Amino acid sequence: MATYRGAVVDVDGTLVRGDDGLPGAADAVRELREAGITPLFFSNNPTRPPEHYVxxxxxxxxAIDAEEVLTSALVTAEFLEAEHAGRDVFVVGEAYLGELLESRGFRVRDDPDVADVVVASIDRAFDYEALTEAFWALxxxxTFVGTDPDVTIPARERLVPGSGAILNAIAGVAGRDPDHVLGKPSADAGRAALSHLGVSPEECLVVGDRLDTDIALGERIGATTALVRSGVTTAADLAESTVTPDYVLDSVREIGEVLAD
Structure with missing residues (x-):
């Protein structure tokens, strides 16, 4: 039986869909805790603070604590603190992201001509003017930084565009890819998750519904991975993917099968 001390658990599509909890999610989290496994709830959504997830x-x-939440916005802020502390930042994103960066000592500027860093993210008010100004800054x-690569994200009934759609639009007009994309499955996200949990890759389980973010993150850091089919991944996606989960579950309610193996 494998010994896990920590688990990186995705939120949307794994535990909840929209405002509704998925069947068995509460029992699965309880089962992890009872097995002595510390969960870290990791969302690529950069628009909300940890308290929102609580x-x-x-x-x-x-029931979770804010300290058990990691988001792509927090990973981005930590990266920028390490690499671009105190710089002028032009943000394409929603209110929380700009507020977070300001709280970490960055100068969030409206003038693209003075920006040292462009941080791009999901922005449901994204328009031609924002695209133009991001283009001018680049x-x-x-430096071009994205919070996360998710081109689509699950909503209550259907998928909707995510941060990756905004990144692709800016990259297309600027003629350059982002220098860094910080959410799952980046190496920075993997290091942040392991650091927050205080575990080695061999002691870590990664659970999520997306092959290209959750399971790819687990593969990158050398953790055990469990894909749940309650989110965006179809059978065809799984058959065609070069990313291979160690376990495939119909939903997170089956997590006991992984723990018992």
Whole structure:
């Protein structure tokens, strides 16, 4: 039997869909804790603070602490603190992301001509003006950073565009790819997750519904991976993917099968 001390657990599509908890999610989290496994709830959604996930999961009878939450916004902020501390930043994103960066000592600027770094993310008010200004900032040589690569994200009934769609639009007009994309499955995200959990890769289980982010993150750091089919991944996706999970579960309610193996 494998010995896990920590688990990186995705949120959307794994524990909840929209505002609704998925069947068995609360029991699965309880089962992890009872097995002595510390969970880290890792979302690529960069628009919400950890406290949002505390309240959101509590509505589905899943009790967590804010310290158990990691997001692509937090990984991005930690990366920028290490590599571009105190610089002028032009943000394409929603209010929380800009507020987070300001709280970490960055100067969030409206003028693209003074920006040292462009941080791009999901922005449901994204328009032609924002695209133009991001293009101008990158034209002047600013570093290009994305919070996460998710082109689509699950909503209550259907998929909707995510941060990756915004990144692709900016990259297309600027003629350059992002210098760094910080959410899952980046190496920076993997290091951050292991650091927050305080475990080695061999002691870590990664559980999620996306092959290209959750399972790829687990593969990158050398952790055991479990794909749940309650989110975006179809049977055809799984058959065609070069990313191979160690376990495939119909839903997170089957996590006991992984722990018992």
């Amino acid at each position: 309240d959101r999961l509590a509505a589905s009878d899943i 034209e002047d040589g600013a």
